[in-house]
Amino acid sequence: MSNMYDSAYDIEKAIRNSVEFKELVESYQSVMNNNESKQLFEDFRDTQINLQEKQMQGVEITQEEIEGARQIVEKVQQNEMISSLIEKEQRLNLMINDISRIITKPLEELYDN
Amino acid sequence: MSNMYDSAYDIEKAIRNSVEFKELVESYQSVMNNNESKQLFEDFRDTQINLQEKQMQGVEITQEEIEGARQIVEKVQQNEMISSLIEKEQRLNLMINDISRIITKPLEELYDN
Numbered sequence: 001m002s003n004m005y006d007s008a009y010d011i012e013k014a015i016r017n018s019v020e021f022k023e024l025v026e027s028y029q030s031v032m033n034n035n036e037s038k039q040l041f042e043d044f045r046d047t048q049i050n051l052q053e054k055q056m057q058g059v060e061i062t063q064e065e066i067e068g069a070r071q072i073v074e075k076v077q078q079n080e081m082i083s084s085l086i087e088k089e090q091r092l093n094l095m096i097n098d099i100s101r102i103i104t105k106p107l108e109e110l111y112d113n
Numbered sequence: 114m115s116n117m118y119d120s121a122y123d124i125e126k127a128i129r130n131s132v133e134f135k136e137l138v139e140s141y142q143s144v145m146n147n148n149e150s151k152q153l154f155e156d157f158r159d160t161q162i163n164l165q166e167k168q169m170q171g172v173e174i175t176q177e178e179i180e181g182a183r184q185i186v187e188k189v190q191q192n193e194m195i196s197s198l199i200e201k202e203q204r205l206n207l208m209i210n211d212i213s214r215i216i217t218k219p220l221e222e223l224y225d226n
Contacts, residue, residue, distance in 0.1 A: 003123070004127040005212070005215065007124045011117050012215050012218055016219045055169060055170075056169070057168075058171050059171070092220070096220075099216060102118065102122060103125055103128065106134055
């Protein structure tokens, strides 16, 4: 048991020391240190969370909201700092998904039978 | 990097060898070896998945569906084999959530600042 949590802390340390995480931190700080990018990134996050929450609650998403989200995504794609941050987030998420898939394999196998 | 995946495989092995996982497997097999419990458990799972999917897609859930789900939950609660299985699933999920929380701590800290 303790072994399991020790291994989890090893992974945490390895993530913290990984190139992927260090680049993500740098990228995040670049965005946060630029007022325009910071504001746009926060708008993007808020929009995403808002739409997800509505979807989870089964609240209908209006045409205006879809259009608003589309415009923010477009602005985000044109902002190099944020695009780079999102790319770095995705890379780290892939890594974490790989790890999760390994860890939850016993459960997956059990339910697949 | 390789270190990270080695640790993930260590956790996988530790989960597989844990009392919690072994009890879950036993519990699952007991349910699967009993026709009535197996059918009820599958109905319960299908209902859950169906409602979750509707919620994700923003499709309205009818009063009848809510009532149907309530009745299945009631039957499940009265079925000792399935109640025990659900309890064992929850115990294992707590363990996996603890591990996930440790692993994703670097990300959480980054975004909390």
